[in-house]
Amino acid sequence: MRAFAPGSVTAVFAPGETSDQSKGASVAIADGVIADVTPADGRDADEPAVTVEGDPTDFEPVELALRKLDVTARADLTAEVPIGRGFGASGAATLATAIAANAEFGLGHSREELVAVAHRAEVEAGTGLGDVFVQNRGGLVVGDGGEPRSFERDAPIEYVSFGPIATEEALADDDLMATIAREGTAALDALPDDPSLADLTGEAWAFAEAIDLPTDEVREAVEAVESAGGTASMAMVGETVFAVGVEGVLPNRTEVCPDGAELR
Template structure:
């Protein structure tokens, strides 16, 4: 056991996804595709007398993190910092769950493998209702294509080989559980179509087009996001909606060229890592 351990987990924006249910939360999840971001979440874990969770210095209730600590039988103080907004489609809850798993394993000398820790974090987030596929993508990095749902023991992953600049413009947040707890039939149908398109043409351009089509066909596209996407398109760029958040992501300088003042990051090629 060490006094403290720290992990960095990239943010993740999902372009499209399915909702795949299973009684075992480690087998449930989603198929889809998304981009890992150089902006992410740094999670610090310290052994403590009782569990506490903070985000950017403020106490927060985070069911996925608490489930990870319970699974690892680790009373700990978890402190996370990030510049990414919570609830806007950047996978912050998944990052906190995965970062907690990695750092707790080190701080408490649990001696679990990476796949075991990803499975714990993935199952915890599915049970908490805050995400279906962020954790496995954040563990993998890059532009991950999730071909099958579930944790590492069940899923199948591929990647679109790509690097580059990503801009984002946050309008508002969306309640993830409100979408995932509802009827996801149309959403899953649209997600399967988008996945088939990207598997047939695994490029960033096809990913963006498939994501826009998914946002429209799943009826998740909001009027405000649509208007920003149209502005980017008219300026010659390409943009789509981050799932699940009222957030627009664009490649290159798409949002800047359209007259917006976006936040800027890069595609992050690596997955989550322990910090020295």
């Protein structure tokens, strides 16, 4: 059984005392991850097995989700976005796997239960705090996992990625996370009630600079977008720049995914 989950670009986030109290502003994008889940057999019969583009790999949140669902399965992942570069690929892979496994094995879980399984697996693995809530809904999502606000948006998004930033390391840095909590809350509070993607991206860049994450390459890409009349910022967490209001400035172009994860 196959399922797709959109990637997501987190523009701003603020960790809470618990993972369910974390909040942010993110956009689901049309490029995502497809999970093809089948029953495990042979050497894979005792443990979940995961491949990415056909290559066996350790993918902890996906493996945790399968264990939480109490199935021994093989999950073959096809990623349309770079993994580990701020596109929520681990969340998309985990959510798509949970949805596909539920259908493949006739588990009968509700959508809400599957999202909760994927979220807990991400948090336990240290690979994300709330990506799956965005990937479940689609569009522009602002708030926390409890009652986020969703907005339909259709502006094209351009992006470029220079490399990964280890999410696990960032989430484990107490001083950095304290700064992110303070600055992220301020950025989210500054958003208008009905934010455009340009509104969000502008606040996101102020947030990225306040927490001192942008590299020289990121700054140069943002300056190129601004020189062309657009707005750009840095994806959380990756050495990745996303932009709105330009055409042909950054090498990759996608769009907002209006719908959430689904069976394929």
